Amino acid sequence: MATVELNGVRKVYAGGVEAVKGVDIKIADKALCVLVGPSGCGKSTLLRMIAGLETISDGTVSIDGKVVNTIGPAERDIAMVFQNYALYPHMKVYDNMAYGLRNRGMKKPEIDERVKRAAETLELSALLDRRPRELSGGQRQRVAMGRAIVRNPKVFLFDEPLSNLDAKLRGQMRVEIKNLQRALGVTSVYVTHDQLEAMTLADQLVVMNGGLVEQIGAPLDIYEQPASTFVASFIGAPPMNLLGSEQGTKGASLTVGDLSGLGVTVPPGTTTLGVRPEDFRLDAPAAEGLRTELTVVAVEPVGAESFLHGTASDFRMVVRVPGRSSAQPGDRVPVWAERFKLHFFDRNGRRVQA
Amino acid sequence: MAEAQGQAKGAAVALGRREDGAMIGIPRRSRYIAHVALILGILIVAFPIYYTFVASTHSLQTILRPPLPLLPGREFFNNYYEALFGGVGRIGGVDVWTLLLNSTIVALGIAIGKIIISLLSAYAIVFFRFPLRMVFFWLIFITLMLPVEVRILPTYKVMVDLNLIDTYTGLIVPLIASATATLLFRQFFLTIPGELVEAARVDGAGPWRFFKDILLPLSRTNIAALFVILFIYGWTQYLWPLLVTNRNDMNTIVIALRKMISFADADTQWHLVMVTCMLAIVPPVLVVVLMQRWFVRGLVETEK
Ligand SMILES: Nc1ncnc2c1ncn2[C@@H]1O[C@H](COP(=O)(O)OP(=O)(O)OP(=O)(O)O)[C@@H](O)[C@H]1O
Numbered sequence: 001m002a003t004v005e006l007n008g009v010r011k012v013y014a015g016g017v018e019a020v021k022g023v024d025i026k027i028a029d030k031a032l033c034v035l036v037g038p039s040g041c042g043k044s045t046l047l048r049m050i051a052g053l054e055t056i057s058d059g060t061v062s063i064d065g066k067v068v069n070t071i072g073p074a075e076r077d078i079a080m081v082f083q084n085y086a087l088y089p090h091m092k093v094y095d096n097m098a099y100g101l102r103n104r105g106m107k108k109p110e111i112d113e114r115v116k117r118a119a120e121t122l123e124l125s126a127l128l129d130r131r132p133r134e135l136s137g138g139q140r141q142r143v144a145m146g147r148a149i150v151r152n153p154k155v156f157l158f159d160e161p162l163s164n165l166d167a168k169l170r171g172q173m174r175v176e177i178k179n180l181q182r183a184l185g186v187t188s189v190y191v192t193h194d195q196l197e198a199m200t201l202a203d204q205l206v207v208m209n210g211g212l213v214e215q216i217g218a219p220l221d222i223y224e225q226p227a228s229t230f231v232a233s234f235i236g237a238p239p240m241n242l243l244g245s246e247q248g249t250k251g252a253s254l255t256v257g258d259l260s261g262l263g264v265t266v267p268p269g270t271t272t273l274g275v276r277p278e279d280f281r282l283d284a285p286a287a288e289g290l291r292t293e294l295t296v297v298a299v300e301p302v303g304a305e306s307f308l309h310g311t312a313s314d315f316r317m318v319v320r321v322p323g324r325s326s327a328q329p330g331d332r333v334p335v336w337a338e339r340f341k342l343h344f345f346d347r348n349g350r351r352v353q354a
Numbered sequence: 355m356a357e358a359q360g361q362a363k364g365a366a367v368a369l370g371r372r373e374d375g376a377m378i379g380i381p382r383r384s385r386y387i388a389h390v391a392l393i394l395g396i397l398i399v400a401f402p403i404y405y406t407f408v409a410s411t412h413s414l415q416t417i418l419r420p421p422l423p424l425l426p427g428r429e430f431f432n433n434y435y436e437a438l439f440g441g442v443g444r445i446g447g448v449d450v451w452t453l454l455l456n457s458t459i460v461a462l463g464i465a466i467g468k469i470i471i472s473l474l475s476a477y478a479i480v481f482f483r484f485p486l487r488m489v490f491f492w493l494i495f496i497t498l499m500l501p502v503e504v505r506i507l508p509t510y511k512v513m514v515d516l517n518l519i520d521t522y523t524g525l526i527v528p529l530i531a532s533a534t535a536t537l538l539f540r541q542f543f544l545t546i547p548g549e550l551v552e553a554a555r556v557d558g559a560g561p562w563r564f565f566k567d568i569l570l571p572l573s574r575t576n577i578a579a580l581f582v583i584l585f586i587y588g589w590t591q592y593l594w595p596l597l598v599t600n601r602n603d604m605n606t607i608v609i610a611l612r613k614m615i616s617f618a619d620a621d622t623q624w625h626l627v628m629v630t631c632m633l634a635i636v637p638p639v640l641v642v643v644l645m646q647r648w649f650v651r652g653l654v655e656t657e658k
């Protein structure tokens with residue numbers, strides 16, 4: 001129902017902290033855009049500027065083609081789900097959902113219908129007479145969602161809405177949010193620092209670092225073609241192995257050693273080589289690529305897969321093997337990876353095309 | 355082997371028993387001491403009140419002939435009837451009802467006025483950003499150091515100039531100005547999570563709606579507590595009402611009590627003074643008892 005566009009958006013807080021340093025993002029109608037990045041990178045600040053809860057120091061935010069910089073949060077036609085839910089503690093679930101509608105002067109029967117419908121969608125019908133403190137964390141989360149959807153807004157904004165739930169519930173709610181967002185077709189911006197949440201939810205993924213956008217794209221495109229060592233190490237778990245020939249690539253944890261020992265010809269300008277743990281293979285090398293021998297230091301069986309932690313020609317790395325592994329600490333395991341699965345980065349940490 | 359096990363079991367049982375004895379985490383003996391101390395405290399606090407009550411049930415003659423008995427006498431109905439419905443002449447032609455009404459109006463006025471003013475000023479200071487905000491905050495804060503007694507002369511002059519002597523306004527307004535309640539509400543408002551304020555903004559609640567729909571209901575328990583404290587504060591005011599009232603029918607009951615006591619012991623209607631004392635205690639006690647139930651309900655219902 002709406003597009004969201006950020007143009008050169010900057011935020012300088014009163015104390016002089018520049019939290020957002022010029023961000024351009026274009027979010028398509030009905031898309032779910034996830035902002036992901038480490039703590040303090042400015043995700044919440046950016047979201048709050050879209051919501052109108054924070055003034056915009058520079059640049060423009062447009063919703064549906066209209067610049068909304070000077071419009072208050074209530075008039076932007078957005079709904080927000082907060083990290084701690086921010087339910088009104090003294091109001092019943094029903095009133096929590098109805099409050100925003102009443103303030104807009106909506107007629108009682110329509111409010112009633114909308115609240116009932118939202119409650120049904122979210123399986124809250126039995127809880128409408130309770131107060132927030134009589135609900136479990138997951139139920140509160142649903143009420144917060146309900147409060148957002150009854151409004152039928154142009155844009156949903158989520159600020160780490162699942163971070164207070166336990167792992168199992170988080171997985172459930174993640175699926176639910178995705179389905180709900182699809183079904184309602186409401187353009188959404190979702191902030192998280194959990195890369196799994198980011199990968200699974202996003203239509204459009206924005207990786208942020210230090211107040212700047214590192215990369216924008218479809219989750220799998222970013223996974224396959226990370227634009228920088230930062231993105232490479234942030235997206236994917238366990239993170240990509242970054243093997244450097246020089247110290248100093250920004251933001252990523254890499255081990256430094258001699259790349260020439262790996263048997264790969266790297267494109268000119270490359271100082272860092274990246275290999276995802278899952279791209280290593282243990283069978284006989286059948287193509288050009290990286291070849292080395294891993295000295296196993298530790299084995300982590302997870303069930304469906306195992307991770308071998310070890311060193312190979314100066315570098316620390318993690319290798320994923322499917323199922324159980326018979327490797328023991330101290331074993332030397334020959335591993336290889338096809339050349340087209342390798343990632344190359346220059347001294348500034350930017351991607352070098354192979 | 356079996357013996358060893360038996361011993362271990364015995365030790366466990368002994369341990370268990372010891373734990374039972376100290377279940378609340380306090381040894382039994384300390385609990386007795388605590389109770390004795392509390393009971394002593396209650397006796398010390400309650401005895402004067404009891405003694406006043408006893409005195410209010412004896413005739414003037416009995417009271418004037420020491421020692422005063424420790425048990426209530428037979429004049430209860432006579433004394434209370436006379437204080438409530440007769441004896442209009444005694445306090446300058448004003449009956450007890452007028453005095454109680456005056457005191458109630460003043461105490462209510464002070465309590466409600468203070469709560470409204472301090473709620474509003476705390477709201478402004480915590481939730482709005484305006485020029486000189488901190489200056490205003492400190493101005494309010496400084497008044498803490500200026501109790502009524504310190505500013506009594508200028509305030510009196512102002513009241514005279516405004517023709518407010520012998521009016522409820524004159525009795526109430528100068529006592530409303532103080533910072534304690536403002537600071538209390540400020541502290542409470544500061545604990546309200548920013549997210550809640552933002553959620554309300556997104557929900558389209560303007561400043562007034564936010565105050566009325568969210569802040570006020572959340573402050574209920576605080577308001578109730580303050581009301582009790584301020585009502586009693588207003589009820590027991592002495593110096594200011596003494597200064598600002600000349601007419602007997604504008605006296606509060608506390609002032610009237612003072613006026614009932616003559617210099618010569620024999621001229622004082624002690625039995626009626628004692629009755630009036632008892633009557634003067636009743637409204638504050640009622641407020642405490644009634645509001646206490648309210649506290650508990652508030653505590654159960656709200657909480658974040
Ligand atoms: N009100 C404020 N005043 C000054 N600085 C602020 C304010 N709010 C945030 N900041 C700063 O701005 C930067 C970005 O903060 P922000 O809350 O957007 O981070 P975030 O990406 O949401 O992090 P997290 O994942 O921890 O929530 C941080 O360095 C933070 O210290």
Ligand SMILES: [Mg+2]
Nearest residue numbers: 043044045159
């Ligand atoms: Mg945040």
